[in-house]
Amino acid sequence: xxxxxxxxxxxxxxxxxxxxxxxxxxxxxxxxxxxxxxxxxxxxxxxxxxxxxxxxxxxxxxxxxxxxxxxxxxxxxxxxxxxxxxxxxxxxxxxxxxxxxxxxxxxxxxxxxxxxxxxxxxxxxxxxxxxxxxxxxxxxxxxx
Amino acid sequence: xxxxxxxxxxxxxxxxxxxxxxxxxxxxxxxxxxxxxxxxxxxxxxxxxxxxxxxxxxxxxxxxxxxxxxxxxxxxxxxxxxxxxxxxxxxxxxxxxxxxxxxxxxxxxxxxxxxxxxxxxxxxxxxxxxxxxxxxxxxxxxxx
Numbered sequence: 001x002x003x004x005x006x007x008x009x010x011x012x013x014x015x016x017x018x019x020x021x022x023x024x025x026x027x028x029x030x031x032x033x034x035x036x037x038x039x040x041x042x043x044x045x046x047x048x049x050x051x052x053x054x055x056x057x058x059x060x061x062x063x064x065x066x067x068x069x070x071x072x073x074x075x076x077x078x079x080x081x082x083x084x085x086x087x088x089x090x091x092x093x094x095x096x097x098x099x100x101x102x103x104x105x106x107x108x109x110x111x112x113x114x115x116x117x118x119x120x121x122x123x124x125x126x127x128x129x130x131x132x133x134x135x136x137x138x139x140x141x142x143x144x
Numbered sequence: 145x146x147x148x149x150x151x152x153x154x155x156x157x158x159x160x161x162x163x164x165x166x167x168x169x170x171x172x173x174x175x176x177x178x179x180x181x182x183x184x185x186x187x188x189x190x191x192x193x194x195x196x197x198x199x200x201x202x203x204x205x206x207x208x209x210x211x212x213x214x215x216x217x218x219x220x221x222x223x224x225x226x227x228x229x230x231x232x233x234x235x236x237x238x239x240x241x242x243x244x245x246x247x248x249x250x251x252x253x254x255x256x257x258x259x260x261x262x263x264x265x266x267x268x269x270x271x272x273x274x275x276x277x278x279x280x281x282x283x284x285x286x287x288x
Contacts, residue, residue, distance in 0.1 A: 022166040023185075038214060038231050041167075041185050047228050048189065052196040052221060070182060077196060084191050087182050 004092060006061070006104060015061070015104055015112055017069055023089030030096040042093040049098070053077055056098040059091035064111045148236060150205070150248060159205070159248055159256055161213055167233030174240040186237040193242070197221055200242040203235035208255045 002024030006015040019027075026042045039047060049056060054077040063070040071091040073084040086094075095102050146168030150159040163171075170186045183191060193200060198221040207214040215235040217228040230238075239246050 020166075022164075038212070039229050039234075040231075041189070041234050044217075044228060044230050044234050045185070045189055045192065048192060048217075048219075049196070051226055051228060052193070052198050052219075054196050068182070073188075073192075075192075075196075082195055084188060084195060085183050086188050087184075090183075090185050090188050 004089065006092075006102060008104075013109055015109060017061075017088050019087075019089035023087070023093060026093040027089070027096060030093065042090070042097060045090075045094050046097040049075060049094075054082070056094060056100040057081070058101045058103055059086070059088075059095040061088050061091070061102075061104040061108050063105070064108045069108070148233065150236075150246060152248075157253055159253060161205075161232050163231075163233035167231070167237060170237040171233070171240060174237065186234070186241060189234075189238050190241040193219060193238075198226070200238060200244040201225070202245045202247055203230070203232075203239040205232050205235070205246075205248040205252050207249070208252045213252070 001018050002021060004017045004019055004024070004027065006017065008014070026040060029036065029040065030042075036043075046056075054075045057074045057076055059071055059073050061069055061071045069088045071086050071088040073086050073091050073094060075082050075084065092102060094100070145162050146165060148161045148163055148168070148171065150161065152158070170184060173180065173184065174186075180187075190200075198219045201218045201220050203215060203217050205213055205215045213232045215230050215232040217230050217235050217238060219226050219228065236246060238244070
């Protein structure tokens with residue numbers, strides 16, 4: 001299962017988010033600046049927002065509940081702010097296509113750490129060490 | 145690979161469209177009226193369109209080029225019609241969530257038949273016969 005790693009620009013904080021293969025692919029296509037012959041679903045999302053005169057201002061990972069992340073796409077139209085509920089993967093795929101910044105609520109970072117510790121799973125720190133230690137020969141290895 | 149079968153309301157015409165697993169799932173969820181705990185990508189599409197004050201009027205499969213279908217999502221906002229390029233699978237998944245009608249350009253139906261015949265593959269008629277003959281025990285069998 002693919003993981004998105006959100007890394008804070010100003011600190012060592014990282015937030016790993018497990019996402020679906022389709023959503024990971026939508027993000028990877030944009031990272032690699034691949035232009036598909038027909039608009040993919042998240043390209044259609046972007047085109048619709050822009051075609052309807054709105055702008056994506058930012059996306060925010062707002063909540064972690066029962067090990068599930070929730071997010072919000074903040075857009076404006078004619079100066080009016082609008083929030084649309086989204087999964088973080090869709091929000092991030094859209095942010096990358098619209099050059100919008102990605103934010104994470106501080107509480108989500110905190111409860112993400114608690115949740116990981118409680119479940120006896122990897123912490124953000126473990127994950128960071130694992131990523132830093134990743135060799136090119138083992139791109140798909142699971143964190144241990 | 146999943147197939148969407150578009151069937152004309154007023155005739156025997158059918159149009160088979162091969163789609164990705166993700167898009168097929170998005171359509172199946174809506175057919176089965178499953179409400180996921182978080183908005184899936186096509187729910188976000190619908191929410192964005194409606195939240196930005198627009199209405200999906202219809203979706204149209206507009207073209208078949210190099211064995212690839214192209215479609216358009218027609219929306220209106222303040223009476224102004226807008227067309228958004230889309231893949232048929234996204235357009236259909238959106239149409240089902242907005243109760244919008246699905247149209248196919250006559251030329252697409254004609255070239256779909258020609259294309260199928262030329263390629264020595266199944267025709268729409270073959271497909272119809274195959275679907276009508278499908279038993280419940282063999283839901284996944286390939287058309288022969």
